Structures are given as C-alpha cells and as structure tokens.
Amino acid sequence: xxxxxxxxxxxxxxxxxxPIHGADDFARMRAAGQLAAMTLDHVTPLVxxxxxxxxLDRSIEAFMREHGGVPATLGYRGYTKxxxxxxxxxxxxxxxxxxKKLADGDILNIDVTVILAGFYxxxxxMFAIGERVPVKGQRLIDVTxxxxxxxIDAVRPGATLGDVGHAIQTVAEAAxxxxxxxxxxxxxxxxxxxxxxxxxxxxxxxxLVLAPGMLFTIEPMINAGRHEVKILKDGWxxxxxxxxxxxxxxxxxxxxxxxxxxxxxxxxxxxxxxxxSA
Numbered sequence: 001x002x003x004x005x006x007x008x009x010x011x012x013x014x015x016x017x018x019p020i021h022g023a024d025d026f027a028r029m030r031a032a033g034q035l036a037a038m039t040l041d042h043v044t045p046l047v048x049x050x051x052x053x054x055x056l057d058r059s060i061e062a063f064m065r066e067h068g069g070v071p072a073t074l075g076y077r078g079y080t081k082x083x084x085x086x087x088x089x090x091x092x093x094x095x096x097x098x099x100k101k102l103a104d105g106d107i108l109n110i111d112v113t114v115i116l117a118g119f120y121x122x123x124x125x126m127f128a129i130g131e132r133v134p135v136k137g138q139r140l141i142d143v144t145x146x147x148x149x150x151x152i153d154a155v156r157p158g159a160t161l162g163d164v165g166h167a168i169q170t171v172a173e174a175a176x177x178x179x180x181x182x183x184x185x186x187x188x189x190x191x192x193x194x195x196x197x198x199x200x201x202x203x204x205x206x207x208l209v210l211a212p213g214m215l216f217t218i219e220p221m222i223n224a225g226r227h228e229v230k231i232l233k234d235g236w237x238x239x240x241x242x243x244x245x246x247x248x249x250x251x252x253x254x255x256x257x258x259x260x261x262x263x264x265x266x267x268x269x270x271x272x273x274x275x276x277s278a
Contacts, residue, residue, distance in 0.1 A: 016195040018187060020213035025119075025189060026254055026261070029215055032121030033252050033263025035069050036114045040125050041268040044275050047127045049104045053085040056110065057096035064114050072113035072120055072192055079236065084111040084124075086237075091180060091221050091229050091246040093236040104130030107137045109248045113192065120192050122217050123264035124250035128273045136224055137245050140177060144222040144247040145272050147171040147179075151200065151218045155253055155260035159210050165202025168220045178227035180246070183238070185217040188252055212257050219250030 021029070042063045043056055061071050061082035071082035079095075086094035087108040094109075102108065111124035126141045150167040172179050185198030196208050200220040223229075225244025232239060240246050252263045265271065 018195045018208065018214055019189060020211060021189055021215055021254070022213060025215075028117055028119040029121070029189060029252070029254060029263050030261075032069075032114060032116040032119040033123065034121070034267065035064070035067055035116050036112050036121035036123045036252075037264045037266050038067070039063050039069075039112050039114060040110060040123060041266055041270050043110060044125075044127075044268075044270050047102070047108075047110070047129070049102055049106075049130050051102055052098045053087070053094070053096040053100045053102070053108075054098035056085060057081050057083050060110075060112055064112075069114040069116045069121075072115050072122075076192070082112075085109070086111070086246070086248070088245055089240045089243050091223070091238040091240060092183060092248060093238050095234060095236055102129050105132035105134065105137075106130075107133060107141060107245060107247065111248070111250065118190055120188050120190075121264060122188055122192075122219075122250065122252050124219060124248055125266075125270070126247050126249060126273055127275075134245075137247075139175070140222065140224050140245055140247045141273060143172060143175040143177055144220060145249050147200075147220050147222060148218055148249040148251065151220065152251060152253060152260065152262060155210060155218075155255060157210055157212055157255060157257065160205055161196060161198055161208045161210070162202035162206030163204050164218065165199045165207070166204050168218075169201040172220070172222045178223045178225065180221035180223060180227050180229055182229050183221055185219045185250075187214070187216045189215045210255050212255050214255040215252070217250055217252050219248060221246060221248045
C-alpha cells in the first residue's frame with residue numbers, strides 16, 4: 001500500500017482527490033468498524049415488537065460510549081440522535097423517537113456510525129419484526145443483502161466504481177426491485193463523508209479506477225417499488241414516493257492489494273436476518 005493519505009485523483013469525472021490510506025490507517029479503520037458492528041450486535045436482541053426506536057437509540061449511544069467511542073451522527077449538521085432507524089417505507093435517516101414503537105410485521109434498518117480514535121466506522125443492518133413480515137418484505141431484505149455483497153465482491157484493484165454499481169443494480173433489478181439514485185456510498189476514514197462517491201448503479205468499466213488504500217462504504221438502498229424518494233419536512237427522513245417498502249445494508253470496506261477487506265462484519269454472525277441466536 002501507499003503512504004498514509006497519499007492523494008489519488010478521481011479520474012471518473014468528479015475531479016476530487018480520493019485519499020489513499022496505509023497499513024496504520026487500515027488498523028484504525030478495522031477497530032472503528034468492529035465497534036460499529038459490535039454496536040449493532042448489542043442492539044439486536046432489543047429489536048422487538050413494542051420497543052420504541054428512541055429506546056434503541058439510547059442503548060446504542062450508551063454502548064458506544066462504554067466502549068470508548070462517540071456517536072458520529074449526534075450533532076452532525078443538526079441531527080439530534082445517535083443512530084438512524086428507518087422503518088418500512090422510510091428509505092434512510094429515520095429519526096429515532098419514543099413515539100415510534102415497532103410492530104409485528106415491520107421491517108427496519110438500523111444505521112450506526114461510531115468515531116473511535118479519530119476514525120469513523122459506518123454500518124447498517126436490516127431487521128424483521130415478528131411472524132407477520134410480508135413475503136415481499138422478506139424477499140426485499142434478502143435481495144438487498146445479496147446486492148450489497150455483489151458490489152463488495154466486485155471491489156479489487158483495477159476495477160471501477162461502475163463495476164461495483166452495475167453488480168448491485170443487476171441483482172436488484174433481476175428481482176424487479178429498484179435502486180435509489182438520490183443517496184450513495186462514500187469515502188470514509190478520518191472524515192465521515194469523503195471522496196469517492198459510490199453509486200449503487202452504473203455501467204461496467206466506467207468511473208473511478210480502484211486502487212489499494214481506498215476506503216469507502218457500500219450501502220445500497222433498494223425499493224420494492226419505484227426508485228423515487230422524497231425528504232419529509234423534518235429535513236432528514238427520506239421515504240419512498242410510492243410508499244413501497246425499502247431496505248438497506250451497509251459495510252465499510254477497504255481496497256487491498258488483491259481484493260478488499262470488510263471492516264464491519266458482525267462478530268456474533270448477525271449479518272442477515274433472521275438473527276435466530278440473538
């Protein structure tokens with residue numbers, strides 16, 4: 001790998017400099033990513049019918065702080081919570097609330113980002129509540145998980161971000177679902193949202209050519225209906241325009257000399273619902 005933070009020009013069209021990280025930064029990213037994944041593992045047994053998303057958020061913040069981390073979203077651009085919890089047709093940035101209680105049949109995404117020793121670990125995971133989850137909802141969860149991993153499997157030196165986006169889009173659209181265009185993955189490390197921009201759709205061979213040392217998230221948002229979304233009056237909560245269900249998974253990854261490293265694997269194996277042993 002190259003030296004820490006060596007700039008790499010994004011020749012995919014944005015003209016932004018993409019940081020290239022070395023071994024020390026990968027070690028810090030590994031620690032931050034694992035704490036983020038541990039946070040989701042911690043909250044998993046608490047996700048059940050009757051619990052409020054506000055309760056889950058407080059438990060998430062407490063766990064992060066007990067393990068030496070700081071919730072990155074708390075106070076970020078005025079955001080007031082330590083996680084994003086998006087239920088059913090909410091695409092992302094759902095604001096936790098004591099008034100929002102989970103119900104049997106809900107599907108939801110919990111998205112956490114922790115700052116540990118100056119590095120940001122970012123990951124999200126889907127959950128299904130009870131025994132009444134619609135068949136289409138469970139199918140959407142499964143396809144979104146597979147789409148994320150198709151994108152991750154495409155990450156290697158010499159591949160392009162178009163290859164990654166195309167792999168995700170192919171899986172989603174083969175199931176007759178749609179990929180959200182308005183939100184993307186992002187570079188990460190010492191900065192929460194850095195270059196490059198990682199679209200979850202694209203054409204093979206187009207976009208930034210990947211190089212060892214790049215760090216970014218892959219976090220496709222897949223809708224059961226059309227891809228269009230809208231942001232509610234609170235300025236954060238994003239929902240599907242057609243009120244269809246939406247799902248998302250997210251991992252933080254780094255490009256290595258021969259492939260990629262995933263920093264946010266679940267230590268407990270809670271990667272894909274149902275989390276039977278939680």
